[in-house]
Amino acid sequence: MWQRGDRTEVTCIACGETVPRSKAREYDKHGDRWDREDKEFEHLCKPCYRMLCHQPRKGLETLLAEAGAGDVPQSEFLRRFSEAVDAEADSENERGPQQ
Structure with a gap:
């Protein structure tokens, strides 16, 4: 599995909990997590990620x-x-x- 950097723990931007990277999801505030060039992603723990609205958010x-x-x-x-x-x-x- 491809991983960016050597961070093994990340902090959820929604609840502030520190979780293992494997227990988190990447969050791209621009809604394009597939374009990875020159980006630093924020993270959400899985429970917060499940509560996110996954509707398009262009603009x-x-x-x-x-x-x-x-x-x-x-x-x-x-x-x-x-x-x-x-x-x-x-x-x-x-x-x-x-x-």
């Missing part, structure tokens, strides 16, 4: 950053995020169904 990281995730108070972030999601939904409705 989510950009949306979170633009809404100020981690940089503004939670209420401000939620307002910005909600407005951005609503604007995207309105834009998709105007374009009509994708074929």
